Amino acid sequence: MRDTQRPSITYVLASDVGQDRLGARVRFAYEGETLNDEGVVRHEDGRKEIVLRYGTPSEMTRRKLVTLVRNIVKSAKSSGEKRIILSLDDLYGRCSSRMVSDPTDLVSLVITNIEMANYEFVAYKSKPKDGWKFLEEVVFVGTVRFMDGIGHGRLVGNGVNLMRDLGNTPAFDLTPRRLAFEAELASTGLPVKFRALGVEEMQTLGMGGVLGVGVGSVNKPCFVIMEYMAGPPDEKPIVLVGKGVTFDTGGISIKPSEGMEEMKLDMLGGASVIAAIVTAARLGLKKNVVALVPAVENMPSGSAIRPGDVLTSLSGKTMEVLNTDAEGRLILADALAYAGKFYDPRLVVSVATLTGAACVALGTHASALFAADDAIAATMTLLAEESGDYVWRMPLWEEYDDEVKGAVGDVRNTGKSGRYGGAIAAAKFLEKASVITHPWAHIDMAPRMTSADGDHLAKGAAGDPVRLLVRLLERYTA
Amino acid sequence: MKYTFTPKALKNKDIATVTLATTASDVTVRTSDGRTVIELGVGKREEMTRRKLVNVIRKIVSLAKAANKKKVALDFFDLVFPHLHMTPTELGEMLSTNLEMANFEFVKYKSKPKEGWSTLAEVVVLGKLGSDVEKAVRKGKMIGEEVNKTRALANTPGGAMTPAILAQSAAEAAEGLPITTTVLGVREMEELGMGAVLGVGRGSDEEPKFIVMEYFGGMPDEKPVVLVGKGVTFDTGGLNLKSDTNMYEMHMDMSGGAAVIHALSLAAKLKLQKNVVALVPAVENMPSGSSYHPGDVLQGMSGKTVEVLNTDAEGRVILSDALCYAQKYKPRLVVDVATLTGAIHVALGAHASGLFTKDEELEGYFRKLGEESGDYLWPMPLWDEYESEIRGTFGDWANTGKSRYGGAINAALFLYQFTKDEKGKEAYPWVHLDIASRMTSADGEYLAKGAAGTPVRLLIKLLERF
Incomplete structure (x- = not known):
C-alpha cells in the first residue's frame, strides 16, 4: 500500500494544563449560550476554543457521545487546528453510567473515535502546499484514572483505519495476492501465524467456490489463514x-456501470477480520x-464461470x-466449511458486504445480523451497541429454506424470490452450502460499507465492524 | 364449513379419514371396504413446531380436495403435541381458523365448473371433547371466516x-x-x-x-x-x-x-x-x-x-x-x-x-x-x-x-x-x-x-x- 500520509496522533494526559494556549480548548456550551458555526473560535486574548453543545442528561446517549467526539475532531480539522485540549474530568462528569461504564471505557471510546474522525484517505493525493489538516496532538486534562484506556483506544482506532486503508486502496493495487501480502505485513512482529493457500493447494482441498469465482481473473485467488493462539491451549478458537x-x-452477470467503482470495497469483510485479529494480537488478548x-x-x-455452472464446495455440497x-x-461457503473442518470453533462469525437487499432493508445505519441462536444474537447486538458498529437482527427462519434449494445442484446462489428477502436468502445459502454445525453469526455489512451522512467520517470505507469484532474477541465467553 | 363432533370413528364412505403419520410423504389409502384414509406425513412427532402445525392443518384441506372428498374426519388428539404446550381450546381455535383459511378460494369472478367447486363442506372432529373445545372450534371458525x-x-x-x-x-x-x-x-x-x-x-x-x-x-x-x-x-x-x-x-x-x-x-x-x-x-x-x-x-x-x-x-x-x-x-x-x-x-x-x-x-x-x-x-x-x-x-x-x-x-x-x-x-x-x-x-x-x-x-x- 502507498504511504497513508497520516501522522499518528500524540496523546498527553495532564492533571492541569494551566494557561497552555497552544491549540484549541474544547468547551461545552453554557445553558442559553448561542453558538456560532462549527469550528474554532479565536478570542482577542489569543485563546482558541471549540465550543459544542452537550445534550441534556435525558437526551444524551452513548451513540450521541460518539457523534460529539467526532464533531470535536471535525471542528478542529476544518480550522486547520493540529492540537486540542479536552477535559476528560469534565466529560466524564457529564456521562451517566448507562453511557460509559468507567473512565477506561470513556477514554477508549474517545480515542477510537478521534482516530476514526481524523482519518482521511489521501494516499493517492498530492500534498497541498499548506500540508494536510490532520490533528496531531490531543492533550487530555484528567487524573490518572484515564491512563489505562489510552493505548486500548488507539489500537482499536488504528485497527479500524487499517481496514479502511485496505478497502479504499484501488483494486489495481489490491489484488487477492496483494491483500494477502498486506495481511502478512500487518501481522509482522506479532505472534500471529500467517499462511496463504494458492490455487494448487485449494485444488487439493477441493475449494471449488473460491476457485470457481476466481477463475475469471488473471489475478489468481488465494485463501488467507491467520492464527493467533494466545489463549489456553484447550480453549476452542473464535x-x-x-x-x-x-x-x-x-x-458474466455484470453490474451496471453506475456505482461499480465502489466495488473495490467488496473485500471489506476480509479486511475487517484481518484488522480484528491483528488488533487482538496488538492488544495481547489471551x-x-x-x-x-x-x-x-x-x-x-x-x-469466467457462467450462470448455470455448478461448483462443488469444500463442504461437499454442489452450488x-x-x-x-x-x-x-460461494467463496464464503468454502471458508465456513474450512472453519468447521480444520478447527473446532466455539464461535464462527462471517463478515461480508454481501447483499444490496440488506441496504434496502436497513438503510445506511446498521449492518444486518443473522444468528439462529437467540443468545448469540443478543450478545452480538449488545456488543455492537457498545462498540458503535450497530447491527440489526434479521430472521433465519426455516420458512426461507426453500429459497435456496437448487434444481441442478444442492443449493442455488440466489433466492427463488429474487430480490425479495435477498439478504435472508444469502444467509440461508451460507447455512446450507457450508453445512455449518458450529455456533455461527453472520454480519451482512453491505449497509455499512461506506460512511453515512451524519457519521462525521471521511467518505469511503466506514470501518464497520472492526470495533465490534475486537469487542467480541475481548468479551465473548460462551 | 360445517363442524360436527363425535367421540368415535365413522364408517361412512363419503368421509375421508385423516391421520398423521410419522413418514415424510403423504399417502391416500382406499380401504377394502371402500373408505378413504389420508395419511398425512409429518415426520417425527417430537420435531413438530407450532408453525409447522398450522401448515399441517391447512394441508388436510388440500389433500381432501385432491381426493375429491367433501367431508373429512380427524382425531383431535392426533393433533395434540404435548411439547407445544397448547391448551385444547387453543388447538381447537387454531384448527378451525386454519381449515377455514385453507378452504377459501376467490371464485366470485369464475364460472362454476360442472362438478361444482372443490371446497370442503364438513369436518368431523373425533374424540371425547369438552364443550369448551367445541366452543373454541366455533370461535376459530368465526375468525377464519372473517380472515x-x-x-x-x-x-x-x-x-x-x-x-x-x-x-x-x-x-x-x-x-x-x-x-x-x-x-x-x-x-x-x-x-x-x-x-x-x-x-x-x-x-x-x-x-x-x-x-x-x-x-x-x-x-x-x-x-x-x-x-x-x-x-x-x-x-x-x-x-x-x-x-x-x-x-x-x-x-x-x-x-x-x-x-x-x-x-x-x-x-x-x-x-x-x-x-x-x-x-x-x-x-x-x-x-x-x-x-x-x-x-x-x-x-x-x-x-x-x-x-x-x-x-x-x-x-x-x-x-x-x-x-x-x-x-x-x-x-x-x-x-x-x-x-x-x-x-x-x-x-x-x-x-x-x-x-x-x-x-x-x-x-x-x-x-x-x-x-x-x-x-x-x-x-x-x-x-x-x-x-x-x-x-x-x-x-x-x-x-x-x-x-x-x-x-x-x-x-x-x-x-x-x-x-x-x-x-x-x-x-x-x-x-x-x-x-x-x-x-x-x-x-x-x-x-x-x-x-x-x-x-x-x-x-x-x-x-x-x-
Whole structure:
C-alpha cells in the first residue's frame, strides 16, 4: 500500500494544563449560550476554543457521545487546528453510567473515535502546499484514572483505519495476492501465524467456490489463514471469516456501470477480520483467534464461470450458480466449511458486504445480523451497541429454506424470490452450502460499507465492524 | 364449513379419514371396504413446531380436495403435541381458523365448473371433547371466516372496489352489530383540514372517503384501541406511474383497510368487552389532469406540511391524516396496518410483516402475538439516525427518503411524526405494521393465491387481550 500520509496522533494526559494556549480548548456550551458555526473560535486574548453543545442528561446517549467526539475532531480539522485540549474530568462528569461504564471505557471510546474522525484517505493525493489538516496532538486534562484506556483506544482506532486503508486502496493495487501480502505485513512482529493457500493447494482441498469465482481473473485467488493462539491451549478458537472480493464486477452477470467503482470495497469483510485479529494480537488478548479470508477478483472474461455452472464446495455440497454476481456466498461457503473442518470453533462469525437487499432493508445505519441462536444474537447486538458498529437482527427462519434449494445442484446462489428477502436468502445459502454445525453469526455489512451522512467520517470505507469484532474477541465467553 | 363432533370413528364412505403419520410423504389409502384414509406425513412427532402445525392443518384441506372428498374426519388428539404446550381450546381455535383459511378460494369472478367447486363442506372432529373445545372450534371458525372476508375484499378488482364501495363494504361488515359507521366525504374532510387524503385522492374520478367505525363494547371510561388501515383501492402510483410489473396486484393496496374493518366487526361478533375504533382513509391513486404532483406540498390535519417527492409514496400521506385524526380518541394504543413499501418485501421476503414501534415492550408483545396467531412479524429499527432522510426541503417532512435504501424505515419514521401532538410529544403508544411483504400468500403455506388476510388473526388476539 502507498504511504497513508497520516501522522499518528500524540496523546498527553495532564492533571492541569494551566494557561497552555497552544491549540484549541474544547468547551461545552453554557445553558442559553448561542453558538456560532462549527469550528474554532479565536478570542482577542489569543485563546482558541471549540465550543459544542452537550445534550441534556435525558437526551444524551452513548451513540450521541460518539457523534460529539467526532464533531470535536471535525471542528478542529476544518480550522486547520493540529492540537486540542479536552477535559476528560469534565466529560466524564457529564456521562451517566448507562453511557460509559468507567473512565477506561470513556477514554477508549474517545480515542477510537478521534482516530476514526481524523482519518482521511489521501494516499493517492498530492500534498497541498499548506500540508494536510490532520490533528496531531490531543492533550487530555484528567487524573490518572484515564491512563489505562489510552493505548486500548488507539489500537482499536488504528485497527479500524487499517481496514479502511485496505478497502479504499484501488483494486489495481489490491489484488487477492496483494491483500494477502498486506495481511502478512500487518501481522509482522506479532505472534500471529500467517499462511496463504494458492490455487494448487485449494485444488487439493477441493475449494471449488473460491476457485470457481476466481477463475475469471488473471489475478489468481488465494485463501488467507491467520492464527493467533494466545489463549489456553484447550480453549476452542473464535474463527472470523471475511469476504475478500478485491473487485466485484459481477462477472458474466455484470453490474451496471453506475456505482461499480465502489466495488473495490467488496473485500471489506476480509479486511475487517484481518484488522480484528491483528488488533487482538496488538492488544495481547489471551484468546485463540483464527481469521480466514477467501480472496478473489470477480471478472467477466473468456475463462469466467457462467450462470448455470455448478461448483462443488469444500463442504461437499454442489452450488448452482444462477447469478455470477452472487459470488460472495460461494467463496464464503468454502471458508465456513474450512472453519468447521480444520478447527473446532466455539464461535464462527462471517463478515461480508454481501447483499444490496440488506441496504434496502436497513438503510445506511446498521449492518444486518443473522444468528439462529437467540443468545448469540443478543450478545452480538449488545456488543455492537457498545462498540458503535450497530447491527440489526434479521430472521433465519426455516420458512426461507426453500429459497435456496437448487434444481441442478444442492443449493442455488440466489433466492427463488429474487430480490425479495435477498439478504435472508444469502444467509440461508451460507447455512446450507457450508453445512455449518458450529455456533455461527453472520454480519451482512453491505449497509455499512461506506460512511453515512451524519457519521462525521471521511467518505469511503466506514470501518464497520472492526470495533465490534475486537469487542467480541475481548468479551465473548460462551 | 360445517363442524360436527363425535367421540368415535365413522364408517361412512363419503368421509375421508385423516391421520398423521410419522413418514415424510403423504399417502391416500382406499380401504377394502371402500373408505378413504389420508395419511398425512409429518415426520417425527417430537420435531413438530407450532408453525409447522398450522401448515399441517391447512394441508388436510388440500389433500381432501385432491381426493375429491367433501367431508373429512380427524382425531383431535392426533393433533395434540404435548411439547407445544397448547391448551385444547387453543388447538381447537387454531384448527378451525386454519381449515377455514385453507378452504377459501376467490371464485366470485369464475364460472362454476360442472362438478361444482372443490371446497370442503364438513369436518368431523373425533374424540371425547369438552364443550369448551367445541366452543373454541366455533370461535376459530368465526375468525377464519372473517380472515376470508378480508381476503375477498382485498381480492376484488380495482374496477369493482372504489373508495365508496369500500365504505359500503365497511357498513355491510357492521350490519346487525353494535358498530357505528361514519363515512366522511370530501366536504367533511375539507372542514377537518385533511389535505393529505384529499391531495392523494384528487387525481381520481372516484372521490376519497374517510371511514370511521366505532365499537364501544367496553367500559365507558376505557380509552379505545384505534386501528388504522391503509385503503388505497387501486394504486397506479399516480403521476409517478408504476411499471407494468409493479402495478399488478395493486388492487390489494387496501388490504390494511380491509383487515382493520374486519378485525373490528369480528371484535363485535365475539362481543369483546373492549372499545375499538377503526379508521380507513380510502382513496384511489390515479394519474390524470387533476392529480397531485411531485413537488406539491400538502398540508394535512396536523398542520404539518408534507413535501411530495414521489406520488407513489401515497400510503404514508393518507395515513398521516388518519394518525392525526386518531388523537381525538385519546387512545391507549394505535396500530396502523398498511401495504406500505416494496422495501419491506426486499427486507423480509414473503414470510413476515415488518413491525415498527418505539416501545420495546410493545415490540415483544406484538412478536408474541404474531407467533401465537400465525401472522408472523419481524421488528425493524426506528432509530433517530434515519430521521434526516425524510426532512423536507420545502415542507416539514418529505414523503420519500433521500437515498434509495431503508425505504420501509423511512416510511415508518414519516408516520411517526404524525403520532405526535402539537407540542411534539407522542400522543399515544403506537405500532406500525408494514404488511406489503405479506399482502399475498407465499409458496408452501397452503393458501389460495391472492390476498393472505394478514393480520386479522393477530389484531383479534390483540383486541382480546390488550
